[in-house]
Amino acid sequence: xxxxxxxVAAVVDPEIRVITIEELGILRSVEExxxxxxxxxxxxxxxxxxxxxxxxxxxxxxxxxxxxHPQAEVRTVYTPPWSTDWITEAGRAKLARAGIAPPGPVxxxxxxxxxxxxxxxxxxxxxxEQISHFGSTACKALRRCRSCTEPFDHLKxx
Amino acid sequence: MTxxxxxxxxxxxxxxxxxxxxxxxxxxxxxxFVLGLADDAxxxxxxxxxxxxxxxxxxxxxxxxxxxxxxxxxxRLLLTYAGEMEGAGRDEDALAYQRDDREFRNCLLVELPxxxxxxxxxxxxxxxxxxxxxxxxxxxCGDERLAAIGAKARKExxxxxxxxxxxxxxxxxxxxxxxxxxxxxxxEVWPYTHELLAPDPTAPVDPATxxxxxxxxxxxxxxEATLTVPETSWTPDGGRNGVHTExxxxxxxxLQVLHRAHPGASW
Numbered sequence: 001x002x003x004x005x006x007x008v009a010a011v012v013d014p015e016i017r018v019i020t021i022e023e024l025g026i027l028r029s030v031e032e033x034x035x036x037x038x039x040x041x042x043x044x045x046x047x048x049x050x051x052x053x054x055x056x057x058x059x060x061x062x063x064x065x066x067x068x069h070p071q072a073e074v075r076t077v078y079t080p081p082w083s084t085d086w087i088t089e090a091g092r093a094k095l096a097r098a099g100i101a102p103p104g105p106v107x108x109x110x111x112x113x114x115x116x117x118x119x120x121x122x123x124x125x126x127x128x129e130q131i132s133h134f135g136s137t138a139c140k141a142l143r144r145c146r147s148c149t150e151p152f153d154h155l156k157x158x
Numbered sequence: 159m160t161x162x163x164x165x166x167x168x169x170x171x172x173x174x175x176x177x178x179x180x181x182x183x184x185x186x187x188x189x190x191f192v193l194g195l196a197d198d199a200x201x202x203x204x205x206x207x208x209x210x211x212x213x214x215x216x217x218x219x220x221x222x223x224x225x226x227x228x229x230x231x232x233x234r235l236l237l238t239y240a241g242e243m244e245g246a247g248r249d250e251d252a253l254a255y256q257r258d259d260r261e262f263r264n265c266l267l268v269e270l271p272x273x274x275x276x277x278x279x280x281x282x283x284x285x286x287x288x289x290x291x292x293x294x295x296x297x298x299c300g301d302e303r304l305a306a307i308g309a310k311a312r313k314e315x316x317x318x319x320x321x322x323x324x325x326x327x328x329x330x331x332x333x334x335x336x337x338x339x340x341x342x343x344x345x346e347v348w349p350y351t352h353e354l355l356a357p358d359p360t361a362p363v364d365p366a367t368x369x370x371x372x373x374x375x376x377x378x379x380x381x382e383a384t385l386t387v388p389e390t391s392w393t394p395d396g397g398r399n400g401v402h403t404e405x406x407x408x409x410x411x412x413l414q415v416l417h418r419a420h421p422g423a424s425w
Contacts (some may be wrong), residue, residue, distance in 0.1 A: 048310055049231025065167035078235065081313065094279045132217035134224035142217060158313050 004039045005030045008065035014055040015137050018098040019076050025086025028077060030091060038071040039064055044082050046158070047138040084139075096121045101128075101143065101154040118154050120145035130154075184365025189243045190263060191361045192304070193253075194398050195292070196236030197264035200254060201406070202285060203229035204413050205272055214275055221321060225282070228314040235307045255417035259407045260400040267350040269397070269406040276336075276343035279325040283379060284347060286319035288354045291371035295363040304362055323379045337384065344380065345388045351376075352393040 008030050009022040021027045021043065028042040041060050045053050057074045064072040084103035087095075089092075092102035101121045117126050125147035135142040140153040206226035213219030237250040248256075269286060272278045293315055296308025329340040357366035380387050396402065416423060 045231075047228060047231060047314060048235060048307075049227035049229070051227070079302075079309050081306075081310040132219075132221055133317060133324075134221035136220070138224050139225055142220075156317070 002067040004064060004067065007063045007069070008039075008060055009080050009107045011056065011059045011063050014059065016095070016098070016100065019087075019091045020050050021060075023088045023091030023094065024062055025084075025088065025091070026056075026082060032069075036071065037046045037069065038073070039069045040073050041074060042075045042076050042077055046082050048078075050138060051139075061094045082158070084155060087155075095155060099152050100140070101152060103155045103157040119144060120148060120150065121152050122150045123148040128152075168361065170270050174311040176272070185243060187360050188301075188362065189240050190398075192236055192240040192243065194263040196233050196240055196253070197262045198268050198285070198289075198306075199229040199233035201262070201264045201409065202268040203227070203233060204409055205268060205270075205276075206282075206399075208272055209278065225318050225321065228318065232307065232311045232314070233334075235310075239303050239307070242312040251417070251422075255414045259402050259410055262397075262400060262402065263405060264397050264402075264406075265350070265353045266394055266397045266403055267347065267354065269403060270347065270350065270411060271405055273343065273346070274339060275325075276329055276339045277346060278295060279322050280340070280343040280347045281320035284351045284354070284376065285314055286322055287375040288351075288365075288368060290319050290375070291368040292363060292365070295368065299362045301362050314381070319375065326379050326385070327383045330380070330385040340383065341385050344385055348388040349390075349392055349394055352390070353397060356395060356398070358398050374394065384421060 009020060009027060011021050012021050012023055013026075016024075024046070026043050026046060028044055029040075030042075031040045032038070034039070041064075043053075043056065043060070053076065057076075060074050061072050064070070083106050083107050087102065095102045099121045101118050103117065104118070118128050119126050120128050122146060125145055127146040128143050129146060130141060130143050131151065132142040134140075135153050139155055139158070141156050142150055143154045144151045165247065203226045206222050208220040210219060210226075213222055233254075234250050237253045240248065241248040241253055265352075267281060270277075270281065272281075292314065293308040293312035297306045297312055299305055299308070326340060326344075329335070329336040332340075355365050355369050355372060358364055359366075377387055
């Protein structure tokens with residue numbers, strides 16, 4: 001039987017299907033009650049309005065049921081707020097391989113300055129420009145590479 | 159619906175708002191404050207979503223929809239919390255779908271029509287210049303729930319402020335025509351900013367304390383955009399007491415029609 005932790009950690013993000021929720025840093029804890037076998041999973045959203053949360057909750061329950069843990073509860077917490085700094089190194093590498101430029105380190109509070117060097121995930125060139133602050137999902141911006149001319153997503157530092 | 163049809167000045171609210179009865183610091187008072195923030199976010203989300211498939215370019219269409227989604231996310235958390243504090247068994251859906259316009263506590267700014275793209279950007283600039291310091295202050299307030307919501311929403315609002323600032327600079331410092339329309343938009347919407355910063359010393363965060371940050375953000379962007387900060391003339395308000403422009407009723411009709419026709423519908 002797969003452990004509850006391993007089953008939940010393997011759930012992939014429904015909108016960026018190359019990365020698991022653990023690598024994305026939104027999985028906060030998995031606790032199994034010894035007496036009942038009931039599993040309590042705690043997750044946090046990337047963005048408050050992220051529409052993928054419903055799907056993620058359902059996927060977690062399904063994964064747990066398949067791993068022999070039919071009794072599961074998924075809790076959502078908002079504090080401390082998710083940060084792109086929580087994306088693991090393995091997660092960043094997977095994003096880049098999928099053509100999504102990983103986020104840089106988060107800066108302190110205040111206005112968000114323009115990111116100066118986001119490398120093209122396709123050709124590696126630093127000569128890229130932002131097309132739009134907001135991309136295909138709330139957590140991504142849209143950029144274009146001036147060297148290879150390919151457009152690409154960039155996971156915004158948050 | 160109790161829309162205000164009589165208007166002598168465009169978008170003016172003529173009725174005398176009822177005074178808030180709750181004693182300082184009471185739960186009722188705090189519910190009203192949280193409901194105000196929730197309704198700001200909910201109504202702003204609905205207005206911004208109206209740009210979906212109507213944006214001037216595809217990237218902007220996506221951007222405005224994303225910002226609407228952020229506002230909706232904050233609205234859901236705030237509505238849920240307001241409902242729990244109220245203790246009358248109303249959840250986020252009951253509060254969003256089953257209140258009439260006089261029960262909404264949003265500021266008038268967010269319910270104003272989208273106008274042209276410049277008006278939408280002026281509205282977003284002022285809203286974000288208010289929400290960023292507001293959420294930042296909430297993140298450090300004594301109410302744990304509000305602090306958590308503030309810490310989360312602050313980061314998203316920073317992107318909204320950045321986005322609106324970018325467009326206001328681009329349009330204001332663009333062609334003669336874009337400059338003219340951006341200034342006209344700022345002039346039109348400016349009076350409604352005063353309601354955002356009206357003093358409320360009993361609130362978890364007194365909006366009047368946000369004035370310095372608001373002014374510095376807005377004046378900086380307008381100066382770079384070669385635009386003029388308007389003179390303060392009239393200062394319409396009433397939204398925090400449930401006295402709105404007629405525009406809110408139409409917006410709510412669209413927002414609520416499905417739920418009112420089919421209570422509890424989901425898909």
